[in-house]
Amino acid sequence: MYFFLATLKIAYVLTIPKPIVDEATDEAIKQTVMKQKQRWEDDDTYCKGYILGGLSDTLYDVYEIKYGNSTVKELWDDLDSKYKTEDAGNKKFLISKLFDFRMENSKSVITQIHELQMIMNLIISEGHSLDEFFQVSTIISKLLLAWKECRKELKQKKDAMTMQELVKYIQVEENSRNLDRLELEENKSSKALVIDHGSSSGTKRKLDGQASASTNRQDKPKKACWKNRKSEDTVDEDQVHPTPEMGEGGELRRRVACGSGSSARPVKVAATMAIEGGEES
8 A cells, every 4th residue: 555655646644744834934935834734734635545445344434433533644553553463463374374284195286386386475475585495495395205206306406496397397297197097097997897707707607517517417318117007207327227137038137226115126138148057959
């Protein structure tokens, strides 16, 4: 506000008191002093109007009533004493915010560097001096733990980096890390698909093999066996236990186990065999 008033050439009323007319002086000098006094009063009114106009509606109502008939210097001193204290607290807050700043893994590094730059620019606007070397060093020290190697490399550089060079370096490094992360995720997805496909194929082959074995067992031929004359049953070839024995007429017979019972019924063999020691011709 002061610079605006100085541009209008009315800021002098804040430092120079109102001229006083001395009745004992010469008439010509008196007229000159009276003109200076009138000009000062006009500039004081303008200056007070500009300052009150820059306040919010609530503050305007308060200070217009309080200093409506006072000089602008009284208004200025009151506002200056109040907001200078707040400015000092604001400076301390900004410096504390800069020192306590911690980067997060969930945010982009470049985005967080821009936040740091905004804090440092606010500190500079409050009147503090932060040279570029200090700003670059502060940002490097705030990098994430995953950037440990990059942080070490940047600290070991002999030539001082500018802020623009640092931002460009970090932007390239972050883009490279993002591409590596995407490539790793794609490789993991491809391997998972291959494993799932192999497991499905193996299960299908196993089920097909079980179905074929079951079909072969069902298609295996059965042999007929008569347990009695009225009913007919079947037995597998594996259940047949040949037992050679002599029957009537010199025919070779064998017993076949029929059903689950212990009894066995003799069955004729298709061909007859000559028995050693049989009838002589």
